[in-house]
Amino acid sequence: MTIEIKGIHKTFGSTAVLKDVDLMVEQGELLALLGPSGSGKTTLLRMIAGLETANTGQIMIKDRDVTNVSPRERKVGFVFQHYALFAHMTVEANIAYGLNVQKRSLRPTKEKIKETVDELIKLVKLDGLQTRYPSELSGGQRQRVALARALAIKPDVLLLDEPFGALDAQVRKELRRWLRTLHKQTGITTVFVTHDQEEALDVADKIVVMRDGEVEQVGTPIHVYDEPETPFVYQFLGNANRFTGVTHAGKLQVGEANWELSSTIEEQEVVGFARPHEIALSKTYRDGADLKVTIQSVHPVGPIVFIEAIREGAEEPIEIQLPKKVFKELNLQEHEEAYIRPEKLGVFQVGEYVI
Numbered sequence: 001m002t003i004e005i006k007g008i009h010k011t012f013g014s015t016a017v018l019k020d021v022d023l024m025v026e027q028g029e030l031l032a033l034l035g036p037s038g039s040g041k042t043t044l045l046r047m048i049a050g051l052e053t054a055n056t057g058q059i060m061i062k063d064r065d066v067t068n069v070s071p072r073e074r075k076v077g078f079v080f081q082h083y084a085l086f087a088h089m090t091v092e093a094n095i096a097y098g099l100n101v102q103k104r105s106l107r108p109t110k111e112k113i114k115e116t117v118d119e120l121i122k123l124v125k126l127d128g129l130q131t132r133y134p135s136e137l138s139g140g141q142r143q144r145v146a147l148a149r150a151l152a153i154k155p156d157v158l159l160l161d162e163p164f165g166a167l168d169a170q171v172r173k174e175l176r177r178w179l180r181t182l183h184k185q186t187g188i189t190t191v192f193v194t195h196d197q198e199e200a201l202d203v204a205d206k207i208v209v210m211r212d213g214e215v216e217q218v219g220t221p222i223h224v225y226d227e228p229e230t231p232f233v234y235q236f237l238g239n240a241n242r243f244t245g246v247t248h249a250g251k252l253q254v255g256e257a258n259w260e261l262s263s264t265i266e267e268q269e270v271v272g273f274a275r276p277h278e279i280a281l282s283k284t285y286r287d288g289a290d291l292k293v294t295i296q297s298v299h300p301v302g303p304i305v306f307i308e309a310i311r312e313g314a315e316e317p318i319e320i321q322l323p324k325k326v327f328k329e330l331n332l333q334e335h336e337e338a339y340i341r342p343e344k345l346g347v348f349q350v351g352e353y354v355i
Contacts, residue, residue, distance in 0.1 A: 001062040001156040001189045002027050003048060008057035010043060010213075017043050019213040020057070025191060025206075030183045032200035033193045035210035036236065041193045042161055044210070048191060049078045049159050061157060074157075077150030077188075081162040083142045085134040091145050092117050092130040098153040120148040123185065125178075140171045144178075151186065160192035164199065172196075176203050197237050201225060209233050231271065231348050240273040241318050243342075244350075252347060255311060257291035259345060269350050274342035276321040281307070282339045283330055290339035293318060295332055300324060309338065 003025035010018040018040045025031050033041035046052040048059060050071035059067050066074050085094050099113045108116065121127060124144040134142055143163060150158060163179070164172040180203055183190055194200050200207050201221045209216040209224060209232075217229045228234040245254035247265040252258070252272055259272070282290065293309035296317060300306075305327040307320040318340065322330075332338055 002060075003157060003189065003191070004058075004060040005044070005048070006058040006060070008044070008047060008054045008059065010040075010047065010052065010054050017213050018047070018054070021213070021215055023208060023215060023218070025189060028187045028189055030180075030190045030203065030205045031192075032204035032207045033191060033210060034195070034197065034200040034207050034237075035216075036195060038212075039210040040213040041195075041208075041210050045159050045161055045191060045193050048157065049076050050074050051078070075153070075155050077153060077155035077158045079143075079146045079150050079158070079160045079163055081165055083134075083146040085142060085145055085149075087134055090131050090133055091126060091137070092121070094134070094145055095120055095148045095152050098149060102153075116152055120151055123151075123182070124148045138171075139167045140175055143167065143175060147179075147182070151188075155188065158186075158188045158190040160190065162193055162195070164196075165194075172199070179203060201237075209236065211236075228273075228346060231273065234273040234346055238275055239319055240275050240346075241279065241342075242316070243272040243274070243345075245270065245272065247347070252345065255291055256288075257341065258288050259342060260289070261345065261347060265347065270347050271350055272342070273346040273348075274344060276306075276319040278342055278344045279318070279320045280341050280343055281309075281320055281322060281330065281332070283332060283336075285339050289341045291341065293338055293340055295334050295336050295338055298327075298332070298334055300327075307332075309340065 005021055005023040008018050008021045021044060033044060035041045043052055047054060050066065050069060054067065058065060061074060086097065095117045096113050099108055099116065121130060124147060126141065126144055129137065129141065164175050167175065176199060204221055206218065207221055207224045208218050211232055217224055217233045224233065225237055228237065234240045243254045245252045246267065246269055247261065248267045250261055252261055252270065291311060293311045296308045296310050298305060298307055303324050305322050305324050307322065308317040309320060310317050320340065
């Protein structure tokens with residue numbers, strides 16, 4: 001089912017939390033609404049569910065205008081951040097709840113409800129836990145019960161609010177993998193909210209980066225990460241080093257270094273961004289593109305070495321990430337001088353740089 005959001009504007013008191021948002025979610029897509037706290041992502045999710053009403057704008061689900069339709073009539077499955085399971089009900093009773101409370105004319109038979117619940121328990125891998133209560137389950141198991149309950153009503157759209165936010169890192173990683181598999185099996189158009197960049201990049205088919213109630217950028221995880229359209233996206237979607245300099249003759253001058261640009265920009269002051277893994281590090285000076293730095297700290301974490309360097313006269317350290325093997329070959333030590341150059345550089349006018 002497609003979801004089309006047209007000019008949605010929402011205020012709470014005098015504060016605008018959504019500002020004329022336009023968005024299209026394609027059939028069968030797994031879309032992440034990503035942004036910091038206060039960006040409007042959860043409010044937008046609740047708008048799709050019908051749990052919040054817009055001041056202006058329109059929401060369409062499968063070409064049907066649902067702007068003023070009640071949540072119950074939208075045929076949307078919603079999974080809350082803290083699961084909202086019924087503590088006095090077993091796993092199978094929780095999953096069956098949405099079916100049992102349907103209007104008599106729409107309610108399946110007891111046999112059909114039992115069949116549906118059994119199928120969902122297998123789908124979400126909760127076999128053998130049917131008679132347990134939520135308090136007897138792990139956080140990951142409770143999340144899967146909540147998802148199965150949302151799927152029981154055969155929703156046109158599945159909405160997830162910070163689905164893994166309350167879980168520890170290892171369980172989050174396992175459930176992310178499981179959600180991708182589940183989505184492939186069901187094919188339900190799914191929208192989930194997260195502030196975790198890694199989660200969005202790992203799970204989603206498409207990412208919507210939000211900021212201050214507006215859509216900052218939309219695209220596939222690869223496109224949004226590799227081709228940020230604004231300084232905010234560059235810094236929010238992964239770490240990025242900032243270099244202020246002046247462009248001239250197709251190059252960016254930063255200190256004594258001149259870095260090649262992918263396109264010619266008229267002479268002006270700009271800010272360039274380079275991610276830590278996109279910075280080349282050397283012990284020897286090669287040419288005018290090298291910038292001299294001093295190694296401040298070296299911190300190996302598993303197969304990656306995190307390095308902080310500082311250029312003369314600067315206060316903000318430059319973050320560099322190298323594979324451990326490459327770093328060992330360099331044989332660099334703390335407080336030693338070295339040279340850097342970005343392998344990829346995103347450049348924006350200084351006026352655009354507002355974080």
